[in-house]
Amino acid sequence: CKPVQTSAPQVDMYSGALFIREALGWDLYGSVGALLGITALYTWFYWFVLVCGLTALMFADLVQTLIIVAGASVLAGYALGAVGGYQGLLERYPLALPPNSSGPCGRPRPDAFNLLRDPSTGDLPWPGLVLGLGIISAWYWCTDQVIVQRCLAGRSLTHVRAGCVVCGYLKVLPMFLMVLPGMAARVLFPDVIGCADPQGCSRACGSALGCSNVAYPRLVLSLLPPGLRGLMLAVVLAALMSSLASIFASSAALFTLDVYRKLRPGAGPRHLLVAGRLWVVAMVGLSLAWLPVVEAARGGQLFDYMQALASYLAPPVAAVFFLAVFVPRVNEPGAFWGLLGGLGLGLARLIPEFLLGSGSCGSPGRCPALLCGLHYLHFAVLLFLLTCAVVLSVSWCHPPIPKVHLHRLVFSLRNSREPRIDLDAAKEPPENAGVQLGDLEATPGAEPGAGGVASEMGVASAEAPPPEDPKWSRLVDINALVLMGVASFLWGYFA
Template identity: 80%
Template sequence: VVGCADPQGCRRACGAPAGCSNVAYPRLVLTLLPPGLRGLMLAVVLAALMSSLASIFASAGALFTLDIYQRLRPSAGPRHLLIAGRLWVLAMVGLSLAWLPVVEAARGGQLFDYIQAIASYLAPPVAAVFFLAVFVPRVNEPGAFWGLLGGLGLGLARLVPEVALGTGTCGAPGRCPPLVCGLHYLHFAALLFLATAVIVVAVSLCYPPIPRQHLHRLVFSLRHSREPRVDLDQSKDEVQLQDVEAGPAGQGAEPGAERGVAEPPAPPPEPPVWSRVVDANALILMAVAFFLWGYFA
């Protein structure tokens, strides 16, 4: 059933001519597991699904309510915002249900390929910005902003034609031009990551860098710094006011208070043994992930 060899056999087995990989996991659960474990596995799958959907819809409702609706209606009270968030979640649920036919038609109905393709078009810009923010102290806010916009635009330039025209299958090629959809989505994700990184660095170089006093223990090169960190959003007036309240240095003021520091003392450094263990595990996991990515792509 799962390894059907031709479109006719696949259509008879699962109703999808491109393949029956979507039914592999349900077949394993329903045919190999005994009744007790079968019910437990069903409960696990439903719990994971509900948890993922709840977090996604809650985040979407909060982003819409606080970042968009509250700006349009500044006088809205908590109850008003709560109702607006719930209505937005209902709209998102309706949009998700309306999107199901697109999921069934995309990539011949292969759900796993569709999920990975969507992630490859939308996730690399976010990953690139986070990576550069940690490892490149020269990156600043304008670079991150335009990098996200540019990366999202490039990802949508691939996603929209693919959804609208279809990539097709081996037996029935889609209408999407090979120049746009011919590159494998995993290879496109790698190129999108690099393109976003170039945009972030190029735009960041056109603007002043973030002062070093705001970056202690926030970037990799300053991870062991013991200097106090000043909040980037703290205004100069607040810093001067804290300077006056702290008094002259050495008269009972805490170290760093004269600089307007709004953070607790830095935690003690991690033991070197466990730090090396974590680093080794991270390298192993990244090596395995890169191998699987390159091999199956």
């Protein structure tokens, strides 16, 4: 897992374009074109020249993660050193005002160093941060195809759990490698990062809505010596290209297996491969068309855009996943109508907000308060609860799933040793399970411990998995407890 991983290709394109634009002075679409061209060569080289398929992407992710963590650590040291360390950041951040600032716009928030902020006036209200962001995180880390695809490729359940714990340790780092250096950038470049008026922002970074998105590129280009600067730019762009390749590969696998193969059941591996590649081309076109929305949404705040988009689309998936694991009474009709109803409610908020604008400081948006007045993280909680209500209501109107299909798939039967009959076994043969763009002739995922936890389609083994090695399983459990202790301490310290 890379610290820059996202699940939206347009966000990766825009982020990479910002780096290229800051470094080379190109315009947005010229930068995106260069990024896409290099990504196409990168993906082709890794899939078809080197290792092929998912293995190549995972090894590339590993190497890039190690380099980018090392480079980001060096940059964090330079940034904090330039402002006098953490204590200097505490003292200087509230004073980082842009020239000729007046009114609240452009002023640092007084609660900038607090995680838990006012539930009504905070930019990230604490109920939404704890519950809403928790729901979004559950969706991403437990159900997003980019993550699930890698977990299903693990050699054993112990390997998968260990990988998740390592990702947890890595997710502690952005607080110190990204957030604090970003605040230091506000201190070092207050006229750019803190610009408050459209004319000043346009002169500073080319965007009238704000310049906070260029904080990290400005640090890289201004503080690092030439050698490290080039290495950092190369690694960040390589990581973004790897994310794009992963997202496009996962999207192509989902489209070819879950949609196109249903429409063309007789299609062979080569046919599916071509369909997947054409789908990637369509995804690129849609992402390019969406770039102006990314640039203008949420007052030009890229992080807010990412979280808002997830808040409107992810809670239904998280709700269905949560209920399917913990409530055995949930069935397919309930899940289907819950996802459909949740998607409709999410789009009812997303479309008017992105069309009419949510506004920014000093410039309110045109979206009515009835639709857009609720904070997006609070909306995520509401959408999650409404989806749960729909899923449970519809499920109770249809017969339950027999217990013989649920062994080791629900929490109450997690330790069952009974053989399980796959619910889809009679509906669809698994010849092409495990297929992904680049290696559509791969074999289905094997038993845990024999090459894969499950197939790419997520169909778990009907037989009981072999027991895990107690020594390694215990080591993973201990590290998980240590990780939760570290996270709890940081939350308590910064709350």
